[in-house]
Amino acid sequence: MKKIYILFVLTTILCPIFSAAQDDATGYTLFNEGWKFQKGDVKGGEAIKFNDQQWRSLSLPHDWSIEGPFSSEWASSTGYLPAGIGWYRKTFTLTQQQQSGKVFIYFDGVYKNSEVWINGHYLGKRPNGYTPFQYELSPYLNKTGNNVIAVKADHTKYADSRWYPGSGIYRNVYLIAKEKVYIPTWGVSFTTPEVTAAQAMAKVDVKLQNSTTATTTVVVKTSLADSKGKVVASKDQQLAVKAGEEATATLSLPVVSPALWSDDKPELYRLSVSVFQNGKTIDQYTEKVGFRTIKFDAEEGFFLNGKNMKIKGVCIHHDAGALGAAVPREVWARRLQIMKEVGCNAIRMSHYPHQDYLYELCDEMGFLVMDEAFDEWARGKNKWVEGWNVGTPTKDGYHEDFAEWADRDLGDMVKRNRNHPSIIMWSIGNEIDYPNDPYTHEVLNTGRNPQIYGKGFIKNNPPASELAEIASRLVKVVKQLDDTRPVTAALAGVVMSNMTDYPDLLDLVGYNYQEYRYADDHKAYPKRIIYGSENGKGKKEWVAVDTSKNVFGQFLWTGFDFVGEARKWPVRSSGAGLANMAGFPKNDYFVRQSLWSAKPMAYLMVANNGEKEANRFMWNADAKWNWKDGEQVKVGAVTNADEAELFLNGTSLGKKSADGDDYPMWDLKYQAGTLLLKAYNKGEEVATYSLVTAGRATVISTKVDRADFDQAKKGVSHIEIELKDAKGNLVYDSENEISVSIEGPAKLLGLESGKLDSHESYQSPQRKVYRGKLLAYIQSDAKPGTIKVTLSGEGLGEKTITYQSK
Template sequence: MKTFKTTLTLIVTLMTIMTTNAQVSFGTPQKINDNWKFILADPENAAQPDFDDNRWRTLDLPHDWSVEGTLNPSLYSCTGYLPGGIGWYRKSLNIPKDKSGEKVYLYFEGVYNRSKVYLNGHLLGERPNGYISFMYDATPYIKYGEPNEVAVRVDHSRQADSRWYTGSGIYRNVWLVYANPVHISEWGVFVYPESSSAKKATLKVETSVTNSSDKAVKLDIVNELYTEDGKKVAQSVSKLSVSQNESNKTLTSLNVKNPELWSLDSPTLYTLKTTVKRGNKVLDQTETKTGIRSFTFDPDKGFALNGKWMKVKGVCLHHDGGVLGAAVPKLVWEKRLKELKEIGCNAIRTSHNPQAPDLYALCDELGLLVMDEAFDEWEFPKRKWLEGWNVGTPGFEGSYDFFEEWSSRDLGDMVRRDRNHPSIMMWSIGNEVDYPNDPYSHPVLDGSAISQPMYGGYKPESPDANRLGDIAKRLVKVVKEYDTSRPATAALAGVVMSNQTAYPGALDVAGYNYTENRYAEDHKTYPDRIIYGSENRHDMAAWKAVRDNDYIFGQFLWTGVDYLGEAGRWPSRGFNSGLISLANVIKPRGYFREALWSDKPFAYVGTYPNWRNRDYKSIDAWQIWNYNEGQNIRVVCYTNAAKARLMLNGEEVGEIKPYDDETGVIAWDIPFKPGKLEVVGLDKDGKEICTDVIQTSERPFALKATTEEKIVDKDKGLSIVTIQVVDENGVPVSLSDDEVSCRIHGPAKLLGLEAGNPSDMTSYTDRSQRVFMGKLTAYIQANGEAGEISVDFSAPWLKGATVQIKAE
């Protein structure tokens, strides 16, 4: 489609289809996560229905076996020194006799990786990609009224197949789906724009229906749109004929007067009810959440949402939850996303793969834009560091071996699965596949435009970078087959090299990773190219390259949250560049970002010893005010105020200083004296508009435990408990590293204890963990029974704490 190329703007208006039953968009889905059998081994004949699995472990899904393993320096740094392997899952399903004549499907939201699914000994299919959702028709092998044995083999024996932690196993939800032989196709409802404004929106609704019966059918397709308070605002009825054992689709319009637009501040969602009828009989029905909004992309002006020009303030996110591995409950992502939005973030990038359905649903609900990404590598493997990030000799396992066969299907399934989320603004077909000499090369690498020592110069024996253009064209064509309403993009790592190929020209929007110095030159050379920062550093210069140039519409920081894998030399669990720690704690650089991105008056005070009287102004200064008397301490302030002053025990110790637009940090050097340290933000007229205070703490005295989730659903409801070490006066003790133990009384279990310390390589499968910076996070999950839950936290020589939770 040439719309993105031949006009200066792209205007997109979208609605979303998100079923109330996760991603299953038809029939009657039932979640079947409970009581699976599991073994971390590869026994013979495990797919056979009469196989004896009585000695296997019984567990509930989602499940990640890697995070349960032992951190070991003999394993690989790229995936966090945790193991892979081969595992099997089995479950017995009773399909009632009265379901005979219905279709039966198995839907998996994600299995890492190289999975094979069997039913009653028959192979239903295999899916090598560990991030893609997939479904199999189980009907031919169902025994109605009898037990049916599902077996899943998961092969993650190629343990170093990623540059970051992936997890292993059935780490997302699994669904059993019953459906009439005539039903809505998988991901078969798509709503896309024809026009949109605050006065009126006209929406096209595409509905695909599958007829697996042996007779042609004539159907009525009813689409009804409802507001959040249940008022019907639009309806259409379409006729559709579907031949036997085929699919067909219909296209209709919905007109909405005075629509409430989905926006970042007001993410209004509608409900779309789609019904398939044959005469008066309802054959299938689904309800979905829906949002209406418009996008504009312009090579000179940047990006607008609903006609309002704005900057995309984004972060990159991997999919793990620290101690939880890849099996992350929705509430954890909700907490993290709310914290990111509090900081001022308005967009996320799913780096570098499709993520769990829960994440997109939350972004719809909370008002966060999404760059949805498919691949980190294409036809050749990238370097996977085994002994530490950028250390030693790399490995080259990966997903490249199935890319040619599966990539079009994987990408198409990602787009079809996710295309109805109003939060999604772009489809990304790849990340850094053009990194010079990893693996592609080009003669331009011998030129002066690229630093030869960094990339090693042109390597003619390496794959030709011109291949990138052909692959990109194919992948973009796949995107357009299923959605022409959003731009296709990619994150370019070697834009100087890629500019010599057809790769950037195949994209609607070009993402630049860490190459802010190319913005002005490429904007001038390629005036129709829409450019943004797809992966960026946290420093002020990288932000100013966006802030001060209208034609750069945004950036995505690396990263929003710390993540497992891509670790340094042992001891190191992962990468800690996040705004938020693995324990869901906002870090100093998170508050630095809030000072840059927030619209509300904000100030933060942090400190560190200034041993050598350097002028360096750190964005990683923790809130500590415990040093030796008279020690030279650098105090820094992150603020969006025009100026700030520093107070100690009520007296001014740091004169008023203006905001530093070069670093974004105001700094003072003062001798340490215990007490209360306060920074005061002032507007240009000297009026106080914001403050922040830290205080000298005494010795650790007690644990303080708090949770927002005091009442949880008995069916695996989650409570996230924060434990803080405090002194006798209740002041947080940030320097504490006390070991805390957890004991639960009542119908719940401990999912894990996470402190967020990237170098703590002790066991994460027991009931004890050392705090980090005085804090610890505990995940408590109800086990299916109603009742009172008492969770006790204790530490040697400290006063313990208890939280009460009710499961109902």
């Protein structure tokens, strides 16, 4: 493995599948409307004449598991939510454009074991629930009459994941219409052999497929425009494509003084590709692209565009609480902005390919991405049923399909995503080497070995030597498709993997929760490029990165709380996030902001548990100033300033240094009023934060992120709800139930409080607030009119928000 890993990439910002969805010139049409759904297996559901009139009508994306109900009969690992089998059907006719050429259907993801039929003809099966796939429909279509597409998703093995996967067609679907000579899906790729401040050279490969019976000559035209629309480079190439074969046009586009894509300034260009035959346009492709360089070094760490920097990342799962796995683009846009404000600059797509638009958002907003393929390989991991590490786990999961599908699934992930500037590494696996789950080695009888299920070496478990054998195969798959980025994996049992060739096969070696190994392993393996692929959220975990020049960054577990990986019932979600499932920041969020953000900040948290250890105090503290009179409490201050001073009702309780490993803390007796924190740099006040004793909740206060919708497309608005007293103070301990009613062309997608053990139905228009807050998701119907959303609750009156769809 080389000591220095240098990459130059011209990469895309908009996935062609998504960006083309509303553009007839490219042949892509969003295919989400007008579906029928039936929960449970049905005989003959694929038949053209099957009567589906009694089935439920819905729009995609759709996740049936999140509809519940929650029950202890299901698995803790997947959030105590039901799974099973679901059927989808859609009847459609072709447009005139779609009748003459090739027609495909593209699914961004179906969980799982999806089987697809068109007009009763079986198209195929895709076991992986996260990988996009497509089928050609052309030979089986009725060009002038009705056509029926049928999809069966089989999630019968409900405890098949270590987190909540969702069920059904939970991502976008597209109908693709092409001429008989066309650019196939993922047929355009970009690299840059040269990037300097003076000039960048983009290499654009355009694949053409000829499905006719004669050699066809076409002209491929490309152009690149800057953010103001000025064309800065263009190139044409004539290409002869033999009958029934593929050919590739390779074009070079030089750009003078390129504006570079970065995490803090994601500069973009627009690439346009057009294919002409006899002067007629037969295919088009357009997307945004960016220039940037990345470099990884075993001694110096990571460089973006020549600048040495630390990766400040978070891991995410694909669900959003109330919405399950069917999460609209606007929801993740809000979530990513929340992470931006904490100082985050990187996202780990744990532990599978995510929604297509999520990569686009990372490109647009400036997040570096670790894209990950698998959580298990040929052997199954423990999937807990009665609670995390409780009882007897199942072994159901992807390993059952790994031998047949892994190479294709991994390859499709790379082909779909390789043009995104945000992606800086490919991960072939997460914690595949988790000690004794299932792999083992004699070294587990020695040393410091965290995260061991069972004790020491277990003779009958599969040997760790298998890790290198499989990793070698997977690395080869990635390198054949993209050699411009490093290959990595997240290692949980580094002490065991070090006894194999597994780490040496990787360009970058991720360490999960093993900061104590950084220094020793750097000495033992000086050419190894090390980083934290999954980490705890305390100060010490960041100090291990911040004080080590060679360790280039970390990814916290996690950015947001998520459904699944739950403890014992009634808890049904993980509380590992910096923010809860509604996206409201938790104590962890502000602690991390104090470490990652340069903007001066201050925050207070209070507990009466007397905990002395800082992290435990943080977990049990509340951001409130409502306690029993005279009660002994502990107050913790979080700030990135030099000093912190606490005031109670105007009286100073003293200044304390904020530079230490722990938070500044004060022990005092509770007294109603105002608790105020002032933060100072070199004696100058730079930030404040206060907690005020609140009265009874009487007011519904809201924060809304938009005032209108575009009637041409569906959109989502977030309503952040807070319950306040008559003086405008947040009532942190309130648990009032809020009801939501809607008039006009919109619907309530869901209500989320963030409470980990709430079993309230996500299909209900009522929900209790948690810690005084609630989030409402409102989705427009893409129709004109006035939308009125009314919020109400006992003793709270009503609050109405009005939108215009225009």
